[in-house]
Amino acid sequence: MMQTLTLPAPAKLNLFLHITGRRADGYHLLQTLFVFLDFADEITLTVRSDGAIRRPAGADNVPEAEDLTVRAARLLQEVTGCPLGADIQVLKRIPMGGGLGGGSSDAASVLQGLNRLWQCHLDENALAALGLRLGADVPVFVRGHAAWAEGVGEQLTPVVLPNSWYVVIHPKVHVPTAELFSSPHLTRDSPAITLATFHGGAGLNAFQPVVEKRYPEVAEAINWLSRYSTAKLTGSGSCLFAPVSSKQEGEKILKSLPNKWFGFVAEGANISPLHQKLAIMPTLYN
Ligand SMILES: C[C@](O)(CO)[C@H](O)COP(=O)(O)OP(=O)(O)OC[C@H]1O[C@@H](n2ccc(N)nc2=O)[C@H](O)[C@@H]1O
Numbered sequence: 001m002m003q004t005l006t007l008p009a010p011a012k013l014n015l016f017l018h019i020t021g022r023r024a025d026g027y028h029l030l031q032t033l034f035v036f037l038d039f040a041d042e043i044t045l046t047v048r049s050d051g052a053i054r055r056p057a058g059a060d061n062v063p064e065a066e067d068l069t070v071r072a073a074r075l076l077q078e079v080t081g082c083p084l085g086a087d088i089q090v091l092k093r094i095p096m097g098g099g100l101g102g103g104s105s106d107a108a109s110v111l112q113g114l115n116r117l118w119q120c121h122l123d124e125n126a127l128a129a130l131g132l133r134l135g136a137d138v139p140v141f142v143r144g145h146a147a148w149a150e151g152v153g154e155q156l157t158p159v160v161l162p163n164s165w166y167v168v169i170h171p172k173v174h175v176p177t178a179e180l181f182s183s184p185h186l187t188r189d190s191p192a193i194t195l196a197t198f199h200g201g202a203g204l205n206a207f208q209p210v211v212e213k214r215y216p217e218v219a220e221a222i223n224w225l226s227r228y229s230t231a232k233l234t235g236s237g238s239c240l241f242a243p244v245s246s247k248q249e250g251e252k253i254l255k256s257l258p259n260k261w262f263g264f265v266a267e268g269a270n271i272s273p274l275h276q277k278l279a280i281m282p283t284l285y286n
């Protein structure tokens with residue numbers, strides 16, 4: 001039986017994000033387009049026979065019990081009654097709280113990985129439903145296909161997007177998602193758009209005007225990146241991105257990035273790097 005598995009947990013971008021309404025429970029109805037990046041955290045899972053879930057290495061400042069990887073493992077244990085445990089090592093590369101979905105992606109990789117290591121045999125629908133209990137962004141990472149999303153982000157329609165490279169910038173500012181969703185200044189009644197109108201140039205990030213106003217550092221970074229290409233916020237920020245024609249063009253732009261910010265170039269992926277890896281694993285574990 002396989003005992004250890006190392007899996008990527010990729011970042012995502014929201015290529016646009018509109019808020020179209022609000023549910024009775026306060027959650028917002030969205031339209032968004034998710035694409036994955038070939039820029040990822042790395043999760044190493046090792047089976048424990050004593051049933052304990054431990055996180056020997058992981059995100060700084062995130063207490064073990066609150067880590068989405070630990071919560072994902074405990075949830076899977078709870079619903080399947082699996083007597084096995086796991087050590088979960090998380091090598092963080094994705095800036096935290098930046099709208100790149102790192103925590104959600106880590107959780108999805110744990111669900112997919114432990115489902116195999118523990119041989120729980122939950123199908124993808126069951127894993128996505130478990131993921132949704134951990135966060136609105138988890139299901140898309142569980143499913144692993146670029147997607148048009150509606151509802152709170154869980155109604156996913158797979159799409160194939162043209163290949164693209166992106167410059168991503170983290171202005172080193174933490175923007176709390178829940179605080180932004182509660183802003184009175186958010187546009188909450190955007191008319192619904194379609195993939196065709198997105199490709200025709202429609203699609204903004206509803207959080208962007210509010211974030212630019214509250215966080216001048218983010219506005220400054222957006223202005224800087226806009227000199228080179230169309231810059232937009234991803235998720236609720238604070239990271240921003242812009243499409244570029246090649247890796248080289250992206251690297252050239254980053255050469256003049258002010259030191260105070262962090263940036264990287266990454267390629268968009270229709271199939272998540274997690275699923276690319278799962279697809280080449282021995283069929284016994286697929
Ligand atoms: C902004 C996005 O990243 C876009 O992909 C997601 O919608 C946010 O997903 P997430 O970080 O997984 O968010 P969650 O942990 O589920 O929710 C954090 C908080 O944001 C608010 N929230 C979240 C999602 C949503 N559709 N409506 C909301 O109002 C809720 O107050 C919630 O308590």
Ligand SMILES: Nc1ncnc2c1ncn2[C@@H]1O[C@H](COP(=O)(O)OP(=O)(O)OP(=O)(O)O)[C@@H](O)[C@H]1O
Pocket residue numbers: 059062066067068069090095096097098099100101102103104105106107137177235236237
């Ligand atoms: N494994 C983890 N990695 C990162 N953050 C985690 C993890 N587990 C819990 N968290 C908590 O989740 C918060 C949000 O982290 P994350 O990196 O997913 O944000 P994000 O990229 O803004 O996500 P989103 O786009 O879903 O809003 C962090 O500030 C942290 O407190």
